[in-house]
Amino acid sequence: MYDHEIRIEQTQDMQYPALALSAGIDGAVVLEVLLSDRGTVSDVVPLSGTSLLIAPAEQNVRTWRFAPNSARRAVIVFDFELDKMCSEFPRTWYTRKHANLVVVKACVPVLNP
Numbered sequence: 227m228y229d230h231e232i233r234i235e236q237t238q239d240m241q242y243p244a245l246a247l248s249a250g251i252d253g254a255v256v257l258e259v260l261l262s263d264r265g266t267v268s269d270v271v272p273l274s275g276t277s278l279l280i281a282p283a284e285q286n287v288r289t290w291r292f293a294p295n296s297a298r299r300a301v302i303v304f305d306f307e308l309d310k311m312c313s314e315f316p317r318t319w320y321t322r323k324h325a326n327l328v329v330v331k332a333c334v335p336v337l338n339p
Contacts, residue, residue, distance in 0.1 A: 232300045232325040233293035235265065239320040242306065242332035243282040250334070251276060254281040255304040265292040279306050300326060307331040 246252070255275030262268045267288050272280045283304040292300060303326060312333040319331040 230325070231267050231294070231295050231297070234290060234322070234325065235293055236289075236291040237322060237328075238286055238289040239329060240282065240286040240318075241320075242308075242318045242330055243278060246276075246278040246282075246306065247308070247332050247334070250308065252306045252308045253279060255279045255306070257283060257287055257302045257304070259287055259290075259292075259300045259302055261292055261298045261300065263293065263294060263298070265294045267292075274302070275304075279304070283334065303327050305329045308334045310334045 228333055253276060256270040256273040256300075257280075258273055260269040260271070267290060270284045272284060272326055275283070286304075287302055305327065307329060309331055317333040319329070321329045323329055
């Protein structure tokens with residue numbers, strides 16, 4: 227499966243997972259998404275990541291709709307990032323960077339001693 231074979235027709239924005247945010251957890255989640263003939267998600271198989279990030283990513287990707295492809299699957303990477311240099315707490319950014327890369331970024335408050 228190559229990136230150019232993955233065509234996403236519909237996604238859903240998501241917030242940074244609250245438990246992961248409060249625990250200061252970031253990192254990547256890799257999901258194998260199995261598709262129906264119509265491009266809906268029929269199953270999701272987590273390939274890597276931490277459980278506090280996998281479950282919300284899996285829940286989000288289940289709402290997506292893909293253009294059908296011959297492999298009937300896609301590999302999607304969620305990159306969860308914590309930004310400790312911003313001042314807009316609480317704020318989350320959801321950006322699809324490529325056909326199969328999503329960045330979910332959250333602003334973390336800076337605590338002054």
